[in-house]
Amino acid sequence: MNSWKLKEIVVMSTLSVVFAVIYLAFLPIGKILVGFFGPIGYDLIFGIWFIVxxxxxxxxxxxxxxxxxxxxxxxxxxxxxxxxxxxxxIAGMIQGAGAESAFAITRYKKYTLATLMFAGVMAAVFSFAWGYFRSGYAALDSSYVFAMLVLRMVSGALISGVLGKYLSDALAKTGVLSSFALGKEMRRRRAA
Known part of the structure; x- marks a missing residue:
C-alpha cells in the first residue's frame, strides 16, 4: 500500500522544481526584510521555504x-x-526531515489543518536548530534568538501549513488530483 506510483513521483518532482524557483524568487524579499529588521527579517517569511x-x-x-x-x-x-x-x-534535507517528523508522529494517517501546521512548525524547529549552529545565532542576544524561533515557527505554521493546505485544496478542486489521496478524500467529503 505504501509503494510509490510513477504519477506520485512525477507530481512530487514537478512540485519540487516549481517551488525551487519560487524559493529563489523569495531570496531578494528576504534580503529586503533583513535590511529593515536585521536577521529576524528572514524568519517572517521562512515558512515559504518549507511549503513544498x-x-x-x-x-x-x-x-x-x-x-x-x-x-x-x-x-x-x-x-x-x-x-x-x-x-x-543539507538544509533542505533537515527542513524536510522536520516536516516529515510531524507526519510520522501521526503514523501518516492524519492530514488535518492542525497536522499541516504542526509539520510547518517542526520544519521551522529543525531548520532553526541547524541555523543556530551554522549561522552563529549564539552570538545574538538570547531574547532576540527566541523571537527569531517563535517567528519562524509561526511562519512555518501559517505559510507552510495554512497556505500549503489552501493551495493544495484549490488545486484538488480543479480535478487534476482526482487520482491522488487528496483528490479521493475531497470526493468522499462531497459525497458525504
Missing part, C-alpha cells in the same frame, strides 16, 4: 513525501545557482 514538503505530503500521503520533495527542491535550487551552494541540500 507540506504540499507534497498532503497531496500524496506517503512516507517520505515531505523529506524527498524538500530535498529535491533544495537540489534544484543549487543547480539553478543559489549562492549557498551544496550546503543548501
Amino acid at each position: 514538503s507540506i504540499i507534497a505530503a498532503y497531496i500524496i500521503r506517503k512516507p517520505g513525501a515531505a523529506f524527498l520533495s524538500e530535498t529535491i527542491a533544495a537540489t534544484v535550487e543549487v543547480l539553478l545557482g543559489n549562492a549557498v551552494g551544496p550546503m543548501l541540500i
Whole structure:
C-alpha cells in the first residue's frame, strides 16, 4: 500500500522544481526584510521555504513525501545557482526531515489543518536548530534568538501549513488530483 506510483513521483518532482524557483524568487524579499529588521527579517517569511514538503505530503500521503520533495527542491535550487551552494541540500534535507517528523508522529494517517501546521512548525524547529549552529545565532542576544524561533515557527505554521493546505485544496478542486489521496478524500467529503 505504501509503494510509490510513477504519477506520485512525477507530481512530487514537478512540485519540487516549481517551488525551487519560487524559493529563489523569495531570496531578494528576504534580503529586503533583513535590511529593515536585521536577521529576524528572514524568519517572517521562512515558512515559504518549507511549503513544498507540506504540499507534497498532503497531496500524496506517503512516507517520505515531505523529506524527498524538500530535498529535491533544495537540489534544484543549487543547480539553478543559489549562492549557498551544496550546503543548501543539507538544509533542505533537515527542513524536510522536520516536516516529515510531524507526519510520522501521526503514523501518516492524519492530514488535518492542525497536522499541516504542526509539520510547518517542526520544519521551522529543525531548520532553526541547524541555523543556530551554522549561522552563529549564539552570538545574538538570547531574547532576540527566541523571537527569531517563535517567528519562524509561526511562519512555518501559517505559510507552510495554512497556505500549503489552501493551495493544495484549490488545486484538488480543479480535478487534476482526482487520482491522488487528496483528490479521493475531497470526493468522499462531497459525497458525504
